[in-house]
Amino acid sequence: EIETGFSLQRNTWHHLGVKTVAKSSIADANKRRDSEIFEKLFYALLKHLKEVVPEKKFKFNNPIYSFDSSTISLSLSIFDWAKCRATKGALKLHLLLNNRTAIPELVNITEGRVSDITVFRKLDLKNFEKGSILVFDRGYIDYGWWEKIDKADLFFVSRTKASQNIFITGQHKKPLERGVLSDDYVILGESLDKYPNELRQIRYRDEINNKELIFLTNNFELTAKQIANIYKDRWQIELFFKWIKQNLKIKTLLIFYP
Numbered sequence: 001e002i003e004t005g006f007s008l009q010r011n012t013w014h015h016l017g018v019k020t021v022a023k024s025s026i027a028d029a030n031k032r033r034d035s036e037i038f039e040k041l042f043y044a045l046l047k048h049l050k051e052v053v054p055e056k057k058f059k060f061n062n063p064i065y066s067f068d069s070s071t072i073s074l075s076l077s078i079f080d081w082a083k084c085r086a087t088k089g090a091l092k093l094h095l096l097l098n099n100r101t102a103i104p105e106l107v108n109i110t111e112g113r114v115s116d117i118t119v120f121r122k123l124d125l126k127n128f129e130k131g132s133i134l135v136f137d138r139g140y141i142d143y144g145w146w147e148k149i150d151k152a153d154l155f156f157v158s159r160t161k162a163s164q165n166i167f168i169t170g171q172h173k174k175p176l177e178r179g180v181l182s183d184d185y186v187i188l189g190e191s192l193d194k195y196p197n198e199l200r201q202i203r204y205r206d207e208i209n210n211k212e213l214i215f216l217t218n219n220f221e222l223t224a225k226q227i228a229n230i231y232k233d234r235w236q237i238e239l240f241f242k243w244i245k246q247n248l249k250i251k252t253l254l255i256f257y258p
Helices: 002-007 010-016 023-032 036-052 116-120 143-151 224-233 235-247
Strands: 064-074 089-098 103-111 133-135 155-159 166-171 180-188 199-206 211-217
Touching (some): 002 023, 036 103, 064 116, 064 224, 143 155, 180 224, 199 224, 211 224, 224 235
Parallel strands (some): 064 133, 133 155
Antiparallel strands (some): 064 089, 166 180
């Protein structure tokens, strides 16, 4: 199929440095191909999509980004590089989603055994607009990285873990809204050396699911209800992963090694 496709586009061969479309020649060319060409194609498509996709309206001006990953199972007998466990193969799709446009702005594919936080730490915070809000779940708790987010003039919203040692230092000045159980200033008792700043802890009752949720954020300006809604909007990235797995049918997977 690839050979046939190339044969129909002979006028593009010189752009790719290809002189023949024999299967072996294509394989040799791909082996030498710099992965940067695919990265540039991704960002070219992203730029186009940003121009044509309408943005979702929020009651505040901060751009919102959700970061998460999804594991895709693979056969180790075919993809021996996709190590996950001793008898299981998988790749992991790490994704940064722009919540306003529902468009992924960064995609990183790794072996299934690569931890989520490892890829998260590689985000270049300089690429985000000042005041942007990063939303992630409890799998991305890294106090040293949180402090870097602070210094980059960015905000984050996350969930708490039961193992975290959190001390309340005072109450937030904003009045409690419906569903908000508490809105406090807190510090991280066991990690003051890594994150010495105060945080905001919000306890919120999800009346629909009858569930209590606890959020941590470094944003002290938005209301507690807005913070809860921001985390709720993180569900967009889960829907995106679900959509991919239900609709994207990949019959042939080409792997380009750097």
